[in-house]
Amino acid sequence: MSKAKYLVTGGAGYVGGVVAAHLLEAGHAVTVLDDLSTGFAESVPAGAEFIEGRVHDAARWLDGSYDAVLHFAAFSQVGESVQQPQKYYENNIAGSEALLAAMREAGVRRLVFSSTAAVYGEPAVVPIPESAPTEPGNPYGVSKLAVDRLIAEESRTHGLAAASLRYFNVAGAHGEQGERHDPESHLIPLVLQVALGRRESIAVYGDDYPTPDGTCVRDYIHVADLAEAHLLALDALTPGEHLVCNLGNGNGFSVREVVETVRKVTGHPVPEVAAPRRPGDPAVLVASAETARERLGWVPARPELADIVADAWEFARRHAGREATA
Incomplete structure (x- = not known):
């Protein structure tokens, strides 16, 4: 380029x-x-x-x-x-x-x-x-x-x-740039808030979906x-x-897999609270990214959930530290 x-x-x-x-x-x-x-x-x-x-x-x-x-x-x-x-x-x-x-x-x-x-x-x-x-x-x-x-x-x-x-x-996250929405609605930063002690537990919306562990499966990139x-x-x-x-990565991770990965990466307990299904939440959302591979030559270099969570965790800790000293 x-x-x-x-x-x-x-x-x-x-x-x-x-x-x-x-x-x-x-x-x-x-x-x-x-x-x-x-x-x-x-x-x-x-x-x-x-x-x-x-x-x-x-x-x-x-x-x-x-x-x-x-x-x-x-x-x-x-x-x-x-x-x-x-x-x-x-x-x-x-x-x-x-x-x-x-x-x-x-x-x-x-x-x-x-x-x-x-x-x-x-x-x-x-x-x-x-x-x-x-x-x-x-x-x-x-x-x-x-x-x-x-x-x-x-x-x-x-x-x-x-x-x-x-x-x-x-x-x-990428360097000093990471995810922070107000209000936050995305699963990984919400679970990290529990690990940071900023939230008591993570709500799991539905555990009776037709998926391996009953929770929704999503494609994380x-x-x-x-x-x-x-x-x-x-x-x-x-x-x-x-x-x-x-x-997308072309494969999915369930809500429970995300929570368990956060526990392993952070070393912190993450209590779960069962909650009813949210209307309109599909059981599985996973991408076919073949067009991106064929037309762009694009292949994700960081497909592992643990690596994604680890980078998000580093950003969340740094950002929390800056807020504490502000």
Whole structure:
């Protein structure tokens, strides 16, 4: 990949920040655009230019000097999307429409979009291929699928070279950048909060699923592996094509396996509390990432759950220590 200049929307967030760091490490120039509504200024990697602003206003800053845009600026809490769907449609869909228009006006014709496995809803086939029906079960997934379709149309009608990367469960950390949402809803950081003594127990929502231990099975991918896929996607972009790739390890781990792995990695007890199933929780969500392997040449380098948890644990301990001394 030759040296280039990239705009990273949402680059003060978890995944966007790690991707921005990887771009900088590869020698590229990076500008982060983020309104800090869910991100953190300190998550913007050193060496990146930072613009505090909304993606809706990208036309104010986007010009022909940029080689591509990597778009992460979205709200992503499933539960909140059910309670406030209009918030998700206005930010995720309208913001992306404005970004696509700004890119067209500026002549920036390459885009990598942060999509999600939530577009599939309850899967009919596991592992899930990109050809699976897209029937999202919540407004978050609806909003992301709508943007995928907007991008496909932009590629067809205006020659945009684009890729939508559909993530499964992202976890782990990269250096000083790790997962911290408010409120936190992801399993690994929640279990680590128990290990840190910040939460009394972890709720296990349903233990009677048709899985080996009765708990839900999910596909976990290390955030650094995810970031590397974005750099590979930039090289694979083709004018007029909207490439869609699932990103996952292709195998799954149950809730109980995650909890037990946290116990082993941290050396701390993690009490479990049984809770009823959550409506709409599929028993198994596992990716088929064959398209990413074939088109991007991407193979996860950190597929072991223990390695993912260990990196997340190191970040959680460092962050907790900084909070304690602040």
